[in-house]
Amino acid sequence: MARALMLTTLGVSTLALLVSGWTAWNLHHSQSPQRVIEARGLVIHDDKGQARVILGAPVPDPLSKGKPRSPRATALSGMILLGPDGSERGAYGTSDRGGEALLTLDDASGTTEVFKVVANPDRGASLMVRHQNNTGAMLTSWQGKPELVFLDDTGQTYYVRPGANAAP
Known part of the structure; x- marks a missing residue:
């Protein structure tokens, strides 16, 4: 049971870190002076x-x-x-x-x-x-x-x- 709890905590923590990293990268990319905005x-x-x-x-x-x-x-x-x-x-x-x-x-x-x-x-x-x-x-x-x-x-x-x- 303790092992399952530890693996679940590790999985959720890893997922949270990945989502945070992806969000930070997107935020940085959206504020880049080299970005291109496409619209009609x-x-x-x-x-x-x-x-x-x-x-x-x-x-x-x-x-x-x-x-x-x-x-x-x-x-x-x-x-x-x-x-x-x-x-x-x-x-x-x-x-x-x-x-x-x-x-x-x-x-x-x-x-x-x-x-x-x-x-x-x-x-x-x-x-x-x-x-x-x-x-x-x-x-x-x-x-x-x-x-x-x-x-x-x-x-x-x-x-x-x-x-x-x-x-x-």
Whole structure:
């Protein structure tokens, strides 16, 4: 009986030491600066609990005051910046269709892209700057030649292309 008690105590003690060692190793490994975190998404909240940064593959549809607007034209993987009211204020990512990379900055309401850069592997790059009153400018090479386009608040478009007359 004493021998069985001693063997049981030895077995339980050994098991406790193994579990403690395994737990310590996992804790050390989880705090290692070389660790890699794998996830499909990450949401960072401010001190008031409002989501402010979203990392994802893919990210959710655009938000205005924390509520989804219309769906994105194509799935986007990357980073979304949100304002204090939950409106999308900018994005940096790659699209699932067409292989484009893009960077956008939105107005305070999250409804107008006021700055946008798009790099397309087959069609060059475009830079767009826009005001909320719909005036804007675009510098692009998507047709294989540099082009500068101005848009006034009436919707009239003015083009500047190599070999063409300058816009008024």
